[in-house]
Amino acid sequence: MQNETDDAQQRTERLSRTGRTIRVAVALVITGLMIVGNQWGEDDHFPFGPFKMYSSTDPLNKPVPDTRVEAVNAEGERFRLTMANTGFRRAEVEGQIPRLKTNPELLESLADAYHRRRPTRPKLVRIDVVIRWWQLDGARATGEYTEETEVTWTAAEADR
Amino acid sequence: MTGVDLTHRAGSAVVKWFTEPVPKGRIAAFRTVVYLFVVADLTYFTTWIRDHVDVPGSLYQPLFIGRVLPLPVPTPGLVTAIFWTLLVTSLLAATGRFPRLLGWTVFALYFEWMIIAMSYGKVDHDRIAFLVALAVLPTLGRSRHGDRTLTEAGGWALRLVQIAVIATYFLAAWAKLRYAGIDWLTGATLTRAVLRRGTWFSNWTVEVPGLLIFAQFAIVAFELFSPVIFFVKPRWRYWLVAYFYGFHLVTYLALTIAFWPHLAAMLCFLPLERIRPVAWLLSQLDRERAPSDRGPTPSPAPAEP
Numbered sequence: 001m002q003n004e005t006d007d008a009q010q011r012t013e014r015l016s017r018t019g020r021t022i023r024v025a026v027a028l029v030i031t032g033l034m035i036v037g038n039q040w041g042e043d044d045h046f047p048f049g050p051f052k053m054y055s056s057t058d059p060l061n062k063p064v065p066d067t068r069v070e071a072v073n074a075e076g077e078r079f080r081l082t083m084a085n086t087g088f089r090r091a092e093v094e095g096q097i098p099r100l101k102t103n104p105e106l107l108e109s110l111a112d113a114y115h116r117r118r119p120t121r122p123k124l125v126r127i128d129v130v131i132r133w134w135q136l137d138g139a140r141a142t143g144e145y146t147e148e149t150e151v152t153w154t155a156a157e158a159d160r
Numbered sequence: 161m162t163g164v165d166l167t168h169r170a171g172s173a174v175v176k177w178f179t180e181p182v183p184k185g186r187i188a189a190f191r192t193v194v195y196l197f198v199v200a201d202l203t204y205f206t207t208w209i210r211d212h213v214d215v216p217g218s219l220y221q222p223l224f225i226g227r228v229l230p231l232p233v234p235t236p237g238l239v240t241a242i243f244w245t246l247l248v249t250s251l252l253a254a255t256g257r258f259p260r261l262l263g264w265t266v267f268a269l270y271f272e273w274m275i276i277a278m279s280y281g282k283v284d285h286d287r288i289a290f291l292v293a294l295a296v297l298p299t300l301g302r303s304r305h306g307d308r309t310l311t312e313a314g315g316w317a318l319r320l321v322q323i324a325v326i327a328t329y330f331l332a333a334w335a336k337l338r339y340a341g342i343d344w345l346t347g348a349t350l351t352r353a354v355l356r357r358g359t360w361f362s363n364w365t366v367e368v369p370g371l372l373i374f375a376q377f378a379i380v381a382f383e384l385f386s387p388v389i390f391f392v393k394p395r396w397r398y399w400l401v402a403y404f405y406g407f408h409l410v411t412y413l414a415l416t417i418a419f420w421p422h423l424a425a426m427l428c429f430l431p432l433e434r435i436r437p438v439a440w441l442l443s444q445l446d447r448e449r450a451p452s453d454r455g456p457t458p459s460p461a462p463a464e465p
Contacts, residue, residue: 010308010309010310011309011310012180012181012309012310012312013184013309013310013311013312013313014312015179015311015312015313015316019313020175020179020312023178023179023313023316024174024178024179024316026320027178027316027319027320027323030292030320030323030324031323031327034288034324034327034331035327035331038331038334038338039334039338040333043223043278043283044223044224044283045224045225046223046224046225046274046275046278046283047221047274047288047291049283049285050331050335050338050339051285051288051327051328051331051332051334051335052285052335052337052338052339053285053286053332054336054349054350054353055332055335055336055339055340056339056340056349057339057340057341057343057344057347057348057349057401058347058348058352059347059348060347060348060351062348064352064355064356066356076269083208083211086214086215087208087211087212087213087214087215088211088215088219088280089208089280089281089282091282092219092265092281092282093281093283094281094282094283095280095282095328096219096279096280099191099221102457106218106219109215109216109218109219110215110219112215112216113214113215113219116214117214121426134355136355140355141367150171156349
């Protein structure tokens with residue numbers, strides 16, 4: 001540690017006039033981009049998209065969605081596809097549901113991911129993306145639910 | 161005083177604020193912490209990014225920036241190569257050597273790493289300030305740990321990170337208004353969050369009438385007022401930073417969500433140059449060795465860092 005007396009002679013490295021101007025301009029541009037992105041941008045404009053964490057709101061008793069991906073293998077076993085056995089996050093499945101609905105064959109990629117991670121396991125023949133809607137009453141789960149299968153993919157006969 | 165004079169004065173006050181000098185030792189400390197966090201992020205905090213190694217390219221949905229820049233569709237080879245190069249370069253960068261070369265390399269690799277992370281259907285909002293930190297550090301030259309020389313360039317860099325940290329709060333309140341409107345305050349967002357991700361720490365809160373609504377008002381108030389940190393004395397500034405960390409601690413206990421990279425970037429508000437673990441350790445070792453040496457050894461300044 002240095003002495004307090006050093007304070008008196010503390011040196012300052014100053015910026016040149018140009019250096020200062022450029023830096024202030026950059027700071028203003030970055031701040032401006034964050035503000036513009038926040039008001040008019042979307043997640044797609046990362047890193048200048050909106051800070052929309054927990055920014056939506058729902059009526060208190062609207063059912064709470066719980067998304068899962070289920071697979072059936074050639075031996076008829078039914079189980080869940082998770083981040084652990086595919087490398088694909090649940091939130092990513094949720095984010096791509098609209099795209100998966102129009103292109104169900106994309107789920108085959110999820111089967112490929114699973115086979116890469118579990119090369120010795122039996123082939124997958126079917127994948128379902130299911131949303132379980134938990135019913136609420138007075139902001140509390142009633143234990144009742146309804147389920148909707150959003151997308152289904154089945155392997156072509158030749159691949160089985 | 162004329163109007164022109166006033167404008168000029170206000171202008172130079174703003175410029176001064178943007179480039180308020182800080183000790184170079186603070187830059188050195190922040191640099192080490194930021195680059196070590198990259199290592200921690202790769203290996204501990206955000207390990208799911210590396211899991212994308214097995215996900216076929218057809219599920220890759222490049223972000224706007226990934227469509228504008230000619231970035232390749234991630235392959236297992238690419239993901240693995242970025243992971244290891246980033247790991248090694250950020251470890252090297254943490255030593256403070258070749259700050260520009262290593263700094264820009266780490267920034268470019270980490271940015272691509274983020275684009276890969278966010279291009280499969282989910283974008284996270286926990287690391288804008290951290291990205292800004294990685295972008296501004298390479299603009300600064302070599303800084304020694306413990307150096308008390310003041311630097312305006314360094315002050316600007318830390319200021320920009322601070323702005324990004326506070327923008328994360330302030331603009332989050334704004335986004336709530338944009339997406340949910342004023343109804344957000346009295347809505348069920350926190351209730352539903354606790355129902356989905358609650359813990360022993362938070363599950364009881366849904367039973368208490370009005371508590372989570374009150375919490376929603378408190379959150380928005382805190383987010384909207386967060387910029388006051390730029391207008392208060394250092395003592396209050398540190399209390400506010402402590403409050404911010406406290407907010408994230410409570411969020412973590414309640415919902416197991418933590419904005420780790422944001423928390424690392426927020427250290428830019430603190431006088432990090434005063435904490436010198438390596439120098440302290442060396443001086444302790446020195447003291448232990450000293451009695452047996454018996455020489456009139458003038459104790460040298462602690463070595464780097």
